[in-house]
Amino acid sequence: MARERIVTLLTDFGWAGPYVAEMKGVLLTLAPRVTLVDISHNIGPGDILAGAFVLRQVVPNFPPDTVHCVVVDPSVGTERRMLAARYGSQIIVFPDNGVISLVDESMPLEEIAVVADPRLFLGEGEKSTFQGRDVVAPVAARLAEGFPVHRLGPRPDTFKLLELPETRVGDDGEIAGEVLYVDDFGNLISNITARMVGEALGGVLGMEVLCDGRAVGKVVAAYGFVKAGEPLALVNSMDVLEVAVNKGRACDRFEAGVGAKISVRKPAGEGGP
Amino acid sequence: MARERIVTLLTDFGWAGPYVAEMKGVLLTLAPRVTLVDISHNIGPGDILAGAFVLRQVVPNFPPDTVHCVVVDPSVGTERRMLAARYGSQIIVFPDNGVISLVDESMPLEEIAVVADPRLFLGEGEKSTFQGRDVVAPVAARLAEGFPVHRLGPRPDTFKLLELPETRVGDDGEIAGEVLYVDDFGNLISNITARMVGEALGGVLGMEVLCDGRAVGKVVAAYGFVKAGEPLALVNSMDVLEVAVNKGRACDRFEAGVGAKISVRKPAGEGGP
Amino acid sequence: MARERIVTLLTDFGWAGPYVAEMKGVLLTLAPRVTLVDISHNIGPGDILAGAFVLRQVVPNFPPDTVHCVVVDPSVGTERRMLAARYGSQIIVFPDNGVISLVDESMPLEEIAVVADPRLFLGEGEKSTFQGRDVVAPVAARLAEGFPVHRLGPRPDTFKLLELPETRVGDDGEIAGEVLYVDDFGNLISNITARMVGEALGGVLGMEVLCDGRAVGKVVAAYGFVKAGEPLALVNSMDVLEVAVNKGRACDRFEAGVGAKISVRKPAGEGGP
Numbered sequence: 001m002a003r004e005r006i007v008t009l010l011t012d013f014g015w016a017g018p019y020v021a022e023m024k025g026v027l028l029t030l031a032p033r034v035t036l037v038d039i040s041h042n043i044g045p046g047d048i049l050a051g052a053f054v055l056r057q058v059v060p061n062f063p064p065d066t067v068h069c070v071v072v073d074p075s076v077g078t079e080r081r082m083l084a085a086r087y088g089s090q091i092i093v094f095p096d097n098g099v100i101s102l103v104d105e106s107m108p109l110e111e112i113a114v115v116a117d118p119r120l121f122l123g124e125g126e127k128s129t130f131q132g133r134d135v136v137a138p139v140a141a142r143l144a145e146g147f148p149v150h151r152l153g154p155r156p157d158t159f160k161l162l163e164l165p166e167t168r169v170g171d172d173g174e175i176a177g178e179v180l181y182v183d184d185f186g187n188l189i190s191n192i193t194a195r196m197v198g199e200a201l202g203g204v205l206g207m208e209v210l211c212d213g214r215a216v217g218k219v220v221a222a223y224g225f226v227k228a229g230e231p232l233a234l235v236n237s238m239d240v241l242e243v244a245v246n247k248g249r250a251c252d253r254f255e256a257g258v259g260a261k262i263s264v265r266k267p268a269g270e271g272g273p
Numbered sequence: 274m275a276r277e278r279i280v281t282l283l284t285d286f287g288w289a290g291p292y293v294a295e296m297k298g299v300l301l302t303l304a305p306r307v308t309l310v311d312i313s314h315n316i317g318p319g320d321i322l323a324g325a326f327v328l329r330q331v332v333p334n335f336p337p338d339t340v341h342c343v344v345v346d347p348s349v350g351t352e353r354r355m356l357a358a359r360y361g362s363q364i365i366v367f368p369d370n371g372v373i374s375l376v377d378e379s380m381p382l383e384e385i386a387v388v389a390d391p392r393l394f395l396g397e398g399e400k401s402t403f404q405g406r407d408v409v410a411p412v413a414a415r416l417a418e419g420f421p422v423h424r425l426g427p428r429p430d431t432f433k434l435l436e437l438p439e440t441r442v443g444d445d446g447e448i449a450g451e452v453l454y455v456d457d458f459g460n461l462i463s464n465i466t467a468r469m470v471g472e473a474l475g476g477v478l479g480m481e482v483l484c485d486g487r488a489v490g491k492v493v494a495a496y497g498f499v500k501a502g503e504p505l506a507l508v509n510s511m512d513v514l515e516v517a518v519n520k521g522r523a524c525d526r527f528e529a530g531v532g533a534k535i536s537v538r539k540p541a542g543e544g545g546p
Numbered sequence: 547m548a549r550e551r552i553v554t555l556l557t558d559f560g561w562a563g564p565y566v567a568e569m570k571g572v573l574l575t576l577a578p579r580v581t582l583v584d585i586s587h588n589i590g591p592g593d594i595l596a597g598a599f600v601l602r603q604v605v606p607n608f609p610p611d612t613v614h615c616v617v618v619d620p621s622v623g624t625e626r627r628m629l630a631a632r633y634g635s636q637i638i639v640f641p642d643n644g645v646i647s648l649v650d651e652s653m654p655l656e657e658i659a660v661v662a663d664p665r666l667f668l669g670e671g672e673k674s675t676f677q678g679r680d681v682v683a684p685v686a687a688r689l690a691e692g693f694p695v696h697r698l699g700p701r702p703d704t705f706k707l708l709e710l711p712e713t714r715v716g717d718d719g720e721i722a723g724e725v726l727y728v729d730d731f732g733n734l735i736s737n738i739t740a741r742m743v744g745e746a747l748g749g750v751l752g753m754e755v756l757c758d759g760r761a762v763g764k765v766v767a768a769y770g771f772v773k774a775g776e777p778l779a780l781v782n783s784m785d786v787l788e789v790a791v792n793k794g795r796a797c798d799r800f801e802a803g804v805g806a807k808i809s810v811r812k813p814a815g816e817g818g819p
Contacts, residue, residue, distance in 0.1 A: 006301060008294070013730060014588075014729075014730030014731075015288065015561065015586060015587070015588050015730075016586055016588035016589070016729075016730050017586065017600060017603075017727075017729040017730045018585070018586070018599075018600045018603035018604045019729070019730075020586075021554070021583065021584070021585040021586065021600075021604040021607075022603060022604055022607045022783075024583050024607075025583075025604060025606075025607030025608040025609075025612075026607050028552060028581070028583070028608065028609055029607065029608065029609045032609060035301070036583070037294065037297050037298075037301070037309070038294070038311075038584075039291070039294040040288060040289055040290065040291070040293075040294065041288070042287075042288050042289035043289070045730075045731055045793075046793055053291075054290060054291045054294075057290075057291035057295060058291045058294040058295055058298060060298075061294070061295045061297075061298025061299050061302065061406070062298040062301065062302065063298075063301055063302045063305060066298075074793050075769075075770050080770075123783075127767070127768075128783060129768055129769070129780060129781075129782050129783050130782070130783030133607070133783065134783070181290075183287075183289075183290040183292070184286060184287030184288075184289050184290045184292075184318075185287075185318055221400070222400075222402055223348075223402070224348050224353075234402060235402075236402050236403070237295075237396075237401060237402050237403030237406065237407070247318075247319055247347050277578075279574060281567070288561065308574070310567065310570050310571075310574070310582070311567070311584075312564070312567040313561060313562055313563065313564070313566075313567065314561070315560075315561050315562035316562065326564075327563060327564045327567075330563075330564035330567075330568060331564045331567040331568055331571060333571075334567070334568045334570075334571025334572050334575065334679070335571040335574065335575065336571075336574055336575045336578060339571075454563075456560075456562075456563040456565070457559060457560030457561075457562050457563045457565075457591075458560075458591055494673070495673075495675055496621075496675070497621050497626075507675060508675075509675050509676070510568075510669075510674060510675050510676030510679065510680070520591075520592055520620055
């Protein structure tokens with residue numbers, strides 16, 4: 001292959017031990033010309049939803065034909081299959097445990113296959129307790145060298161998707177959603193999109209936000225619009241509603257995490273005819 | 274461009290979430306041939322002084338024409354501008370919040386510009402709540418491909434520098450300074466240079482050091498010169514005075530952090546005529 | 547040199563400060579075409595055994611002629627020498643403090659030298675308090691460009707190896723070993739190999755395991771063979787016996803760490819004639 005491709009790694013392995021580097025060694029041995037990029041290795045152990053969230057945010061930013069390795073896999077060594085799929089221009093290798101759910105919502109699925117051909121694996125392959133090294137890495141190396149997804153194995157009849165929390169719009173236009181992810185800054189990122197708010201309430205800036213029933217304040221355009229230490233809501237870089245504290249941690253301020261209730265409504269006094 | 278350049282990333286984003294990888298995806302999309310290097314993503318949230326310190330240490334070690342992306346930016350989304358500058362052979366893109374202060378002290382400023390041309394930005398550009406991805410990354414990609422700093426925008430009349438703690442030399446030659454940074458090992462790194470001590474006291478080894486008034490001991494040549502668990506002072510790899518504990522954490526031992534007072538003097542009995 | 551080589555970094559520097567990036571800057575300045583790979587920078591400060599363990603796991607997975615930089619070095623600045631060696635197809639630069647011990651057990655030593663030629667060093671070289679940047683990085687850069695190990699300096703008469711815990715097989719075939727490493731998941735990784743168990747007990751699956759005298763259960767094939775929260779033992783990806791908790795942390799469950807006693811025996815009722 002003439003072009004050098006990118007292979008990314010997204011795991012819950014942590015940075016201390018040998019696991020991440022074992023995968024990298026295998027990748028660089030089998031596909032010497034790839035560029036490796038760490039997405040994150042600090043997904044909480046087995047936290048499939050957090051892996052799904054980070055994957056959705058990151059994937060659309062990469063060049064075409066990037067191969068993403070996802071190993072957030074609390075059920076390694078069970079019947080759970082390993083899959084490979086092409087979403088838009090991106091290729092993803094991932095365990096069939098729902099970690100693909102948010103990508104599946106937002107990018108077109110072009111092809112998908114069960115990673116099944118044992119000739120592609122290292123060591124004990126599917127029976128390995130370290131499928132990241134023995135299955136995902138060698139398969140990703142082949143994909144990065146141009147091996148087509150559909151030749152990895154059969155197309156699955158179905159694959160697992162998470163039951164994601166839904167948003168609801170009340171009769172009064174109030175939108176109810178949930179916190180989907182808490183980032184490194186302690187920001188509470190919801191599943192309520194800017195578009196949803198705009199359609200239900202006719203605008204976003206100035207709308208009133210609550211977190212688990214406690215007042216956050218009105219939606220502003222940036223963190224700096226409130227004083228340091230004060231809470232705020234904004235439409236973040238992902239085009240979803242986020243609850244934050246300027247130079248502080250919203251997760252501490254509101255004692256809230258994944259699953260906390262977020263609601264958005266017109267400010268009092270503006271709803272009447 | 275014939276030569277492959279290096280782009281580094283220095284942020285307070287942490288390693289868990291998607292933000293670092295989003296920047297990397299943008300960089301590799303717009304400048305496919307760059308080599309990415311992580312400097313640190315564990316600068317304390319919004320800790321401009323720590324960012325400034327790490328930046329000063331790292332920048333002089335890189336090859337000419339390296340582009341450094343600095344996103345330690347507690348005021349994102351306010352009037353704060355994004356700047357790009359060439360210091361010596363190095364190019365740095367950074368928020369105008371003082372994070373450049375220590376580089377500015379130690380390397381010659383060759384050119385500087387406000388990052389202003391919106392055609393270089395992604396998404397909402399300067400109005401984005403994620404300027405690392407939408408402003409810094411695309412601008413750094415262009416710079417890595419040879420785009421000149423001065424074409425990014427106008428030269429600023431002035432730019433922000435931190436008010437850094439000063440060192441003082443007393444009548445008796447005693448030098449008073451402060452801890453500027455605490456490293457991963459808990460070492461207390463001061464703003465007192467070896468040269469300062471040499472000029473004021475006629476030598477460095479054997480001088481007496483205090484931390485917040487408590488005796489540290491005499492300046493030695495290496496950690497191993499005192500027993501495990503014992504405190505020491507030395508001239509570190511940055512040519513500044515550092516208070517450490519051999520195989521221990523000085524920040525715990527002296528209950529000290531950034532801003533703690535460090536003083537250096539001739540040992541008692543050696544000061545007389 | 548025609549081929550681009552890989553240089554890895556394994557340190558106890560942590561990810562926050564400037565030290566890792568200073569090494570990278572030196573490496574990329576002196577050997578612009580190398581590919582850098584982070585193995586880990588979160589080895590516990592001065593934890594030579596943990597460094598030795600991670601090194602053993604990672605090294606065999608890398609392509610031939612990879613150069614590994616190891617800076618887990620609690621005695622920097624003392625008489626301790628820096629060594630470089632070729633084990634199999636891999637080159638390693640490391641302090642003479644025993645961190646090579648587990649590689650030395652498992653891969654053939656081809657050549658070894660004291661890193662002695664001061665013309666290869668930066669700054670103060672061997673007297674530097676930051677030998678990672680001033681000795682290891684420039685030497686690794688030269689090795690990556692094809693400089694031969696034996697020209698770095700004299701062959702040492704001897705070099706330091708750790709006194710590793712031994713395994714014992716009792717008269718009844720019971721095997722006694724120890725925990726050698728605790729990984730990011732809290733798994734307790736022992737020094738008992740699958741082969742040892744097979745030879746002493748005639749098989750591995752179904753054997754009974756104890757941790758510090760407390761029952762772990764029988765050896766199973768994968769984490770998923772027990773319920774979430776339940777302990778298990780298995781032969782891990784390193785072919786050694788590991789004590790784990792499915793979706794939990796064995797180190798917490800058994801209040802055990804490095805040095806905890808692990809024993810393996812035939813299950814009661816199966817040992818008789």
